[in-house]
Amino acid sequence: MDKLAEYKWHNLPIQEVSQYLDSNIETGLTATEVTKRKETFGTNELKAKRGKSSLLRFLLQFHQPLLYILLIAGAIKAFLGQWVNAGVIWGVTLINAIIGFVQESKAESAIAALASSVKTNTTIIRNRNKLQVPSTELIPGDIVL
Template identity: 50%
Template sequence: MQTSFGNHWHHVSAGETLKLLDTTAQAGLDAFEVARRQAHFGPNVLTQRRGQGPLMRFLLQFHQPLIYILLAAAIITTFLREWVDAGVIFGVVIVNAFIGFLQESKALRAIAALARAMTSETSVIRAGQRQRIPASQLVPGDLVVLQSGDRVPADMRVSRSRELQIDESALTGESVPVEKCA
């Protein structure tokens, strides 16, 4: 399997994608190749690392070069007895940290929601046979068969579709399903 192409699969046709992933649209991967790719890539799961607590996440908002410059400016203006300027600069730093903390918390909640929404099983074509497998066993090059109401179990390249619409509201906030084509 060629991996020198990078992560720009959306720039390649569906047929070329199949060639780059050493698979076919009719048979998919054989058992040996699936085992080899599972050993190489590991399971198709979002890794969960233990995150920092809320206090540490808030304090890390101050660990940025621009914040250091603003804090230095606030200290200098304090020594120059420019109380209003120093107060405004300190206020900007605190508000910036609070907004950054809120945005990071929202992003962490979105990631957790995506992890919960991952499907547990999906249909694939392997060795010419359609079968149900746990989504965690998907590998690059698997041919996934989606039907109405299915959740997309991984990042994918659509090779064939008919009136395909995807509800991306969990990712983008769009309320209307987005039409996709091969």
């Protein structure tokens, strides 16, 4: 059971998978085996990737070719002493970055809310009983119906 990732599970017959996982197709896993495997493998969840900081997300709003051109145009205008034009160009660039940052923040919040609201249950066999469990409680060796 230590080398679970090495097998090509989709190619193996059911009996062979059951044998590798020390599971019984008829009865499922016992309560003690479930406890032991939960300690070994943990929950059936993907670990969320740590998000970018707000400052980095804001600065990344400027990481676009068109904004590079606008920032350079503003610098040229400032170098030529046309401060009003430079200010307008930089102002438009800043407003664009703020709008992009706000929209991205709202989108990330909406995605997080959707992800947390979706909970799936699965029917499995454990101790000869059919059970409905959250998908996060599945462990290697469970018989899923």
